[in-house]
Amino acid sequence: MDDASIIDLYWERSEEAIAETDTKYKGLCLHIAGNILSDRCDAEECLNDTYLAVWNRIPSSRPKYLPAFLGRIIRNISLKRCEYNSAKKRNPEVELSLDELDDCIPSDADVEKICDAAELGEIISAFLRTQNKRSRVIFIRRYWYYDSVKDIAMRLSLKESSVKQILFRTRSRLREYLEKEGL
Numbered sequence: 001m002d003d004a005s006i007i008d009l010y011w012e013r014s015e016e017a018i019a020e021t022d023t024k025y026k027g028l029c030l031h032i033a034g035n036i037l038s039d040r041c042d043a044e045e046c047l048n049d050t051y052l053a054v055w056n057r058i059p060s061s062r063p064k065y066l067p068a069f070l071g072r073i074i075r076n077i078s079l080k081r082c083e084y085n086s087a088k089k090r091n092p093e094v095e096l097s098l099d100e101l102d103d104c105i106p107s108d109a110d111v112e113k114i115c116d117a118a119e120l121g122e123i124i125s126a127f128l129r130t131q132n133k134r135s136r137v138i139f140i141r142r143y144w145y146y147d148s149v150k151d152i153a154m155r156l157s158l159k160e161s162s163v164k165q166i167l168f169r170t171r172s173r174l175r176e177y178l179e180k181e182g183l
Contacts, residue, residue, distance in 0.1 A: 003066040010058035017058075018051050021070070028067060029074045035146035036078040037085070046081055050074040075144070100143075100171060127177045135170045142167055 001020050009017035029050055033043035050073050063069035128136050134156070141147040141155070149167070153160045 006066060007058060007062060010055065011062075013059070018055065021051065021054065021066075025067060025070050029070055032071055032074050032145055033078040035148075036075070036082055039085075042081055042085070043078070046074055046077045049077050053077065071144070100167070123178065123181055124174070127174055130177075131170060131173070135166055138163055138166050139170050 001024065006017055006020045006024070009020060026047065029047050030043055033046045034040070037043050037046065050070065053073050054070065057073075128139060131139070138152055138156070141152045142149070147155070149160050149163050152158075153163045156163070
């Protein structure tokens with residue numbers, strides 16, 4: 001079933017919408033949640049919370065791109081669950097990738113005071129549009145999907161050292177871009 005039909009089912013308040021979403025996007029959602037959380041049960045619970053959130057949000061909005069809409073919701077729910085879980089249960093890969101991004105934002109800047117998350121997201125999206133496709137894909141796989149450097153390297157047939165170098169250079173360019181934007 002195509003995305004427009006699934007969204008129509010949500011608008012009709014048909015429970016079939018959830019089943020169709022699960023059939024088509026369960027793998028994507030569990031991939032995102034699984035990379036953030038170290039526990040499969042937590043990932044599946046976040047998946048269920050995502051379906052509820054989508055059910056509640058779609059009547060008031062009509063997403064243009066359903067996979068991104070689902071991805072954003074499950075990512076946020078999974079990150080909240082990660083914060084909730086004890087430090088021993090956290091996925092070290094998520095912690096590492098968040099620490100890497102911390103270096104991109106100047107230390108004297110408090111992003112929450114400067115702009116809201118949506119505005120920062122727009123700035124980062126604008127930055128990524130200035131990058132070549134390979135850098136964009138690697139950046140998004142690492143910081144949106146939380147893929148490990150090893151997984152990215154295997155997916156793109158690169159050496160891990162090459163992926164690390166591309167990430168380092170992209171973060172450096174992002175830092176410069178954010179500074180030019182006044183962040």
